[in-house]
Amino acid sequence: MANLRTHHIGLTVTELDRAVEFYCNVLDLTVLDQFTVSGTSFSTAVDVEGATGRFVHLGTGGARIELIEYEPAGEKRTESTINEPGAKHLGLEVDDIDTFFETLPRDVETLSKPQTTESGSRILFFRDPDGNLIELIET
Template structure:
């Protein structure tokens, strides 16, 4: 048996808005859009009467799964990257500054691009639903 990372997933409130954001901000292409519901799905995700609307996007070989649930949950997203349970999507680029300059208005940069002690150029931002995204040129 061989395990591998299949995708990175983010639960979102507005699937169409978030698909547009990741397409506009990073040029990700939509691989597939679909909906899943029924007893097996509800049991599998532990949400009674759940329906999931999914979009799979190609982040240069890494599949980003965005999913909008009905019914929507009420748990809050962690506010800081150092809070246990916090997650982020890492997007590789060779032009962090160019990405920063071209960010859509719906993106909220945490700071301007920075160069770390290791020499990596990074930019952290929040997408329209407050999910943390790291843009990095390692």
Template sequence: MDATAHHYAITVEDLERSIEFYRDSLGLDVLSRFSVGGEAFATGVGVDGASAEFAHLDAGDARLELVSYDPEGDQRPAPRLNEPGATHLGLEVDDLAAVADELPADVETLSEPQTTESGTAILFVVDPEGNLVELLEP
């Protein structure tokens, strides 16, 4: 197998609000929007009667896929980063300090930008659905 990354998916409750966050706050371009339903989709995702609205955004070498399902699943809080099953999206930026300064005031962060022992500068932001996004400058 010679697999390469195609997309990274985040399931969201409010697709419009999430698109606005990733487009307007983080600068990702919307590549496409589409709907999928039908028996093959429901069987493929293992959710009876499922249909979904999708948005693909340009995240460099792969796409960020935002997906909103009908029916919605249980709304559980996202696990903390140090818990098994935790996930986050990592996006590389050229100038983390400048990006941090340009974030809208209503974007929640876990801290100010930090430089780790490895020399990488990181800043975790929280999207409107509670998902963590790591902005990093190597």
């Protein structure tokens, strides 16, 4: 059996620079690496003819988040709800969810204010500029 380890969590975005600004300014992540990949092998691997991917890797302290802007871009999907099969979200832990919520820019779409679940965890869901769901959790 393979010895699997998490390398990164990938999110496809429409405008890489805008997404990097959001993740760095709102979530205080740091840019670890940035690069472009293209060519026949890449196109074959991602099953997109003539694909080029612009990548930025961001550090969270515990995981690497990979933002990717593809050319050609695919069709924009409608925003999903969290209970929809195939829905995804990025989960990040925070020490003080209420302070984070208070400093969240007003133009960031949240699903609700921070909530305390039956397990005692505090959670907050919001969307990045492309509609990707992000969950903050305080345990």
